[in-house]
Amino acid sequence: MPKTNWIFRFSSLSVVGLFLLLAGAAFAPGAAAQTEFSVTKCPDYTPPVRFEIDCSHVKDPATQAACRPFLENQACKVFPAYRKITGIRMEDFCKTYQYVIYDQNNWPHKEGHAGGLTGKCHTDYEAQVSVLMKWPNSSFGPYDVHEILHGYQPALGRRLPDEHVLFTSSMTEATRLIGDEKTYEWRMTRMKEESQNLEKEFQEGKVKPQSQCKAANTLFDEQLYLKDIRVVYQYYEWLLRHPEEENENPQARFNRMFDAVSKGEARKFMAEHGCNVF
Secondary structure, eight states: OOOSSOOOOOOOOOHHHHHHHHTTOEEOTTOOSSSEEEEOOOSSOOOSSEEEEEEEEOOOHHHHHHHHHHHHHIIIIIHHHHHHHHOOOGGGTOSEEEEEEEOGGGOSOOSSOSSEEEETTEEEEEGGGTTTOOOTTOOOOOOOSSHHHHTTGGGGOSOOSOTTTTHHHHHHHHHHHHTOHHHHHHHHHHHHHHHHHHHHHHHTTOSOGGGHHHHHHHHHHHHHHHHOTTHHHHHHHHHHHSOOOTTOOHHHHHHHHHHHHTTSHHHHHHHHTTOOOO
16 A cells, blocks of 8 residues: 655765756755655646655665656656546646655565555556666666556546456557657557467457456457557547446446447457456
8 A cells, every 4th residue: 555654765965866966856855865856847848747756765876866767757758648548637636646666675565566556646666667677679768657557547436347457558559659669569569469369268268257358358458459549548538428337337337438439349249258248
């Protein structure tokens, strides 16, 4: 769960810290090192959400230095990309979004959260899968399109059919919008392969009954996006126009969304893949 009371720890000012300070990193008032700073302004716009990062839980100065470009990418590239995709105004429920970065050996969440955990307006992240993340064949700096997407989910309702519903298309489209072409191509190739493999598993009867709705949603999402990338924008537009109703089956709501966006294709597809919930 997100922490509510923070104890900020700072190391002495190093050469790296001085360089970052002179380069314009926005440190918290009174800070004396490079372990914590914020982004409130981007080269071409002012984000309506303040982005902060705490890297006091990582020891390597080079890793600490990577925290700044990571946060700048989040505030100035990823945030506006997801705002465009989802139409969700994160500032309505998050005035500040904070990342806390950890070395692997002091990761505080030991069970079921491999490297990343997001709560309300807050993400805990291991350094290797965040500020040090290197995408295949890409020269683009470190960024996160996974955990921050969880930060948008409260706008979709209290109950979701699965915590990663719509993630495949949303993350792929965000990668395209921020301009990381190599990773976008890699994600598209991977999506095609995964879609084919999942379809084969359905045909061979390998998908367990209790997993079929979740798998059918993932498969249909992938196949629609591969046909037309514009569908991902339509997903969120429909969901925001149709708020969650009390006692409504969350799976049925999302299946109706897929059916509306696909102009009626989803009902047949879902029934053929063991998920006839509308």
